[in-house]
Amino acid sequence: PPPNFLNLSFYTIRACICSGLFNVTDSAGECGVPYENRFAMPTPAPDQPWYGFDYGSAHFVLMSTEHFFDPTSPQYQFLDAHLKSVDRSRTPWLIFAGHRPMYVDSTGDKHSDSQQPVAKLLRTYLEPLLHEYKVDLALWGHHHLYHRSCPVYQEVCLDQGTVHVLVAMGGHDLSDNVESSNPAWLEYLDYKHWGMTRLTMNSTTLLFEYIHNDDGMVHDKLVLTK
Numbered sequence: 001p002p003p004n005f006l007n008l009s010f011y012t013i014r015a016c017i018c019s020g021l022f023n024v025t026d027s028a029g030e031c032g033v034p035y036e037n038r039f040a041m042p043t044p045a046p047d048q049p050w051y052g053f054d055y056g057s058a059h060f061v062l063m064s065t066e067h068f069f070d071p072t073s074p075q076y077q078f079l080d081a082h083l084k085s086v087d088r089s090r091t092p093w094l095i096f097a098g099h100r101p102m103y104v105d106s107t108g109d110k111h112s113d114s115q116q117p118v119a120k121l122l123r124t125y126l127e128p129l130l131h132e133y134k135v136d137l138a139l140w141g142h143h144h145l146y147h148r149s150c151p152v153y154q155e156v157c158l159d160q161g162t163v164h165v166l167v168a169m170g171g172h173d174l175s176d177n178v179e180s181s182n183p184a185w186l187e188y189l190d191y192k193h194w195g196m197t198r199l200t201m202n203s204t205t206l207l208f209e210y211i212h213n214d215d216g217m218v219h220d221k222l223v224l225t226k
Contacts, residue, residue, distance in 0.1 A: 036049065041062075044074075044078060047067075048064075048067075048074060048075070048078070049062075049064045049067070050062060050063050050064055050067075050075050050078055050079065052082050052086075054090070054091050056091075056201060056202075057091055057092055057093055057201055057202055057203045058091055058092075058093035058094070058095050058201060058206075059086045059091040059093070059094055059095070060095050060096075060097065061079065061082060061083060061086075061094070061095070061096050061097070061135075062097050062098070063075065063079060063096070063097070063098040063126070064098070064099070065098045065099045065100035065118065065122070065142075066099070066100075069121075069122070069125055069126055070125050071125065076125065076126070076129075079126070079129060080129055083129055083130075083132075083133040083135070084133060086133070088134075092203055092204075092226050093136050093137070093201055093206055093224075093226075094133065094134065094135045094136050094137075095135070095136060095137045095138070095139065096130060096135045096137070096138040096139070096162070097138065097139040097140070098122075098138075098140060099140070099141050099142050100115070100118045100119070100122070100140070100141075100142045101115065101118075101119055101122075101140035101141070101142060101143060101164070101166050102119055102122040102123055102126065102127060102138060102140065102164060103119060103123075103140075103149050103152065103155075103164040103166075103183075103185060104116065104119050104140070104142075104143050104147075104166060105143075105145075105147055105166075105178045105179055105182065105183055105186055105189060106143050106175070106177055106178065106179070107177045107178070107179060108143070108177060115142070115143050123154070123155075127153065127154065127162075130162045131153050131160070131161070131162070134160070135162045136162065136163065136206065136224055137162065137163050137164075137165065137206070137208065137222075137224070138162050138163070138164045138165070139165055139167055140164065140165070140166050140167070140168070141166070141167060141168040142168055143166060143168055143175050144168045144169060144172045144173060144174050144175040144191075145166065145168060145169055145174055145175050145176075145178070145189070145190065145191035146165075146166060146167060146168070146169045146188075146189075146190045146191075146193075146195060146197075146210055146220070147165070147166045147186060147188060147189040147190070148163065148164070148165045148166075148186075148187050148188040148210075148220060148222060149163055149164040149165070149185045149186060149187060150163070150185055150186075150187050151163050152164065152185040155183075155184070155185055156184075156185075157184070157185055163222060163224070164185075165197070165208065165222070167197050167210075169190070169191075169193065169194050169195050170194065170195075170196070171194060174191050174192065174193075174194070175191060176191050176192075178191060188210075188220045190210070190219065190220070193212045193213065193214065193219075194212075194213045194214075195210055195211050195212045195213050195219070196210075196211050196213070197209060197210050197211070198211060203226070204225060204226045205223065205224070205225050205226075206222075206223070206224040206225075207221065207222070207223055208221065208222040208223075208224075209221045209222075
């Protein structure tokens with residue numbers, strides 16, 4: 001079973017201003033201090049880096065995977081209320097995003113902050129919200145490759161699920177630690193190319209494209225319609 005939040009090491013002195021949920025060695029959260037002070041976002045309070053905004057016909061909701069997101073947390077309560085408040089007649093597309101992925105093709109499962117344990121926590125606590133409020137698309141990073149899921153809920157492909165896209169192929173060394181057999185929800189996988197993505201949408205159609213850096217060509221695309 002996924003680890004309980006209470007069993008995770010968290011909050012060193014340096015981490016109080018930003019992230020302290022995971023006991024990682026690359027940063028105890030201090031990296032978020034200059035970010036939060038230099039790049040103003042519409043966050044509800046200091047050290048609460050979750051927010052939403054309209055862009056064209058979509059509403060984007062951003063979460064922090066480095067802060068608590070269980071149902072008793074301020075972040076969960078914000079996300080629940082905020083997703084509920086989105087006016088789908090004004091912004092028919094609802095797009096969710098966070099750093100550590102909710103769905104990931106990875107062999108990382110040894111520690112509480114590895115990809116698979118965190119993905120299980122995200123599915124346990126937050127996937128029901130994405131399903132309840134009919135989130136169309138979820139974008140994630142952290143594991144350095146590109147992959148796209150089917151519309152999925154509870155690891156099962158279904159028409160009313162959310163499409164999850166991992167867009168972490170922007171320039172860091174690529175990750176090739178993928179599972180020996182593709183997960184049932186996986187529709188496209190690429191861990192050999194750097195690239196970018198492009199989102200084009202109107203009130204009835206959303207087009208999401210994955211483009212390789214080396215040839216500038218579209219190698220995967222997703223089309224959603226209302």
